[in-house]
Amino acid sequence: MTPRRVRRWLRWPDTVLGRTALVLVLALLLSVATAVMLFESQRQEALEAIGGRNAAERVGGLVAIAEQTDPDRRHGTLRRLDTPRFRVGWGTRPVVENDESFGLAAFVRDTLQTGLEGREIRVSSRPGPVGGPDTGMFGRGGRARDDDRPPQEAEPFPPPGEGPSFAPPGAESLRPPSLNRPHHMIGPALRISVRLDDGSWLNVLAPLDPGVSLWRPRFVAPLLLGLVLVTLAALVAVRKATLPFAVFAAAAERLGVDVGAPPLAVTGPREVRRAAHAFNVMQDRIVRFVQDRTQMLAAISHDLKTPITRLRLRAEFIEDDEQRAKMLADLAEMEQMIASTLAFARDDAASEPRQRLDLATMVQGMLEDLEDMGVACSYTGPDSLVIAARPVALKRAIANLLDNAVKYGGRAGVGLTTGGGEILLTIDDDGPGIPEDSMERVFAPFFRLETSRSRDTGGTGLGLAVARAAIRAHGGDITLANRPEGGLRATLSLPQA
Structure with a gap:
């Protein structure tokens, strides 16, 4: 066995179950060893x-x-x-x-x-x-001393009277x-x-008779059997005691994907019930916060539509064609921003039900639409890949990534692979890429890189934010990286379930 493997076996367990079980087993062995030593001493x-x-x-x-x-x-x-x-x-x-x-x-x-x-x-x-x-x-x-001589040569005791x-x-x-x-x-x-x-x-x-050895099968076998049974019972008890931790972890992950997930069952010991109750209260507050934010943005969007409509009507009376066109373009951009903001705030991806869909067929269909518009596209991957997902939200996220690749990179090279329990969708372009310190900042709402995303290219700065929110609602994520040969690669990952 190599030293690295020995260190790996001797490493402190990384889970609560492992650590608690190890402590219990060591304490059990120590107590049994102490009891046996005391018993042997008293014996x-x-x-x-x-x-x-x-x-x-x-x-x-x-x-x-x-x-x-x-x-x-x-x-x-x-x-x-x-x-x-x-x-x-x-x-x-x-x-x-x-x-x-x-x-x-x-x-x-x-x-x-x-x-x-x-x-x-x-x-x-x-x-x-x-x-x-x-x-x-x-x-x-x-x-008995025999003076190193045979018994017959040993010195006799003096006869009576000569002692x-x-x-x-x-x-x-x-x-x-x-x-x-x-x-x-x-x-x-x-x-x-x-x-x-x-x-x-x-x-x-x-x-003094030391007695029969204590370490004989008649004594050791029941002792080892008792140790094994007690250890198994302790492991079962520890596993049952640590099960709420796994339940809380799963609930937290589910909450990150679906804020409207059902609450935890308030059962078990008092400490577990208190923790479950606190988790449910936190989830309820988050749901109310999201609902309040969505209602507020919806109200703002509704209130802004009326003045925008009035401005559009007034812009029609402007005699200067150039100024009228610019004003109407600004008003259209404002309406698009309001609609995108409201869609992002509503987080439609979390409320849409999951369905069985063919991801490979969906991606190939979207690329065919781009090719019909004269955009250079390529696809590498399986002809069919059926998954459970939210169709509208997933298609919107992929469309936003493809739109960015076409706008700022001139083409879209798509690859679809599976392995390691996840699905990877990569989208490559031939654009200038993104500075390393801005790889995460571009996912922030309304953030745009001035050098590559000017007002002439359109966009509200919500495309990547909406795409990542939709993919994270599926339990996946989106990452960006500059390709060594030039251009940007967007990697979309989804759990393969």
């Missing part, structure tokens, strides 16, 4: 406590057996009780030199003192030397319970020393 403590209590009970029984057995027979008795998993020794010295007064050792000592009152008891849970012949145990860390002078009567029974066979202890162990009535020491090495 180990419980196992150690159980092991310590069992060891204390067994040591108590060994003390009773040792003191009730004659010293001559004590060695054989203890030897039979010595096992690889529970070492027993009897000697003149304790195996525990430094007693511990905390933790598990203190717990075991307190348990022993309950049944062995008055005796000296030493307990340690730390690893340390097991001792030699004077402790009755051999080796370190729970391993140390400080040995108690019956010193022959102080020899290790099993000198010639190795003992293996695995894991942590308790070292316990109890002073007997005759002054000798009973030494025990009791291993």
Whole structure:
């Protein structure tokens, strides 16, 4: 896997659903890991406590057996009780030199003192030397010492009467319970020393059973299954919780295309209901604003028609033919401006219903009309392309773009393509183009470039504004760009649905 792909996988999610789901999953994993760690810690403590209590009970029984057995027979008795998993020794010295007064050792000592009152008891849970012949145990860390020699060559214990002078009567029974066979202890162990009535020491090495490993299929499988189920439930809940965001986004896009779209349903949690209500109030205010603007312009247009008509009548009485023609041309331009302004304000594209139409056939028909007028035109694209659109508004937008190409570029080269989920209609001309800093300004209402759009060419400065408004009402857009070989290219994009 390449570093770029790794960075892409490790990138913070870009959606609310992804981020919320990631946080929930990470929090779930962290909480489960913490719970498992606490459970394992408590489990180990419980196992150690159980092991310590069992060891204390067994040591108590060994003390009773040792003191009730004659010293001559004590060695054989203890030897039979010595096992690889529970070492027993009897000697003149304790195996525990430094007693511990905390933790598990203190717990075991307190348990022993309950049944062995008055005796000296030493307990340690730390690893340390097991001792030699004077402790009755051999080796370190729970391993019997054999001096690296085979069992038959190991040094025998001194015979009775030849041992140390400080040995108690019956010193022959102080020899290790099993000198010639190795003992293996695995894991942590308790070292316990109890002073007997005759002054000798009973030494025990009791291993602490760590228990069966926690990470086994019987434990891990239900844990993983629970994690998967909880994660899936969390993802479903997060998806349901974030669904209103998608609904609001779709409503906002729909509002940008159709200001008269139906309002949002006020359902869901309280916060979602409040947001939906606020969105509906905003949409209602926008609708009222558009209606008020349209009514105002319609009133102005109606009021201006009367004086324009009077001026036209008066212009007919002017004797100078040239002045009369100029005045009538100005009045006609005023009427055209008023009509265009009113059409732009009404935004007819948003109210016209959508219909199934053949865009390729429409464009080719419009180009044939221009060719009949002697305009050079060309078309590249499919013979048929059926889409759902508002016919009048779409035809008006394309007509405005073609009109600009013919007026200011001398010809119209049209291309129609589809791909990437959208339809692209390009219109090329051979004109002077547009300065880069004016590419967006030309879409503003009543804006005209003085160098190329003079009063002699006509126009009100609303053609591109009306065209873009109509295309955006379809969910598309119009962009302009200068061609490298000269001229201007207008690109009309529509969603392919």
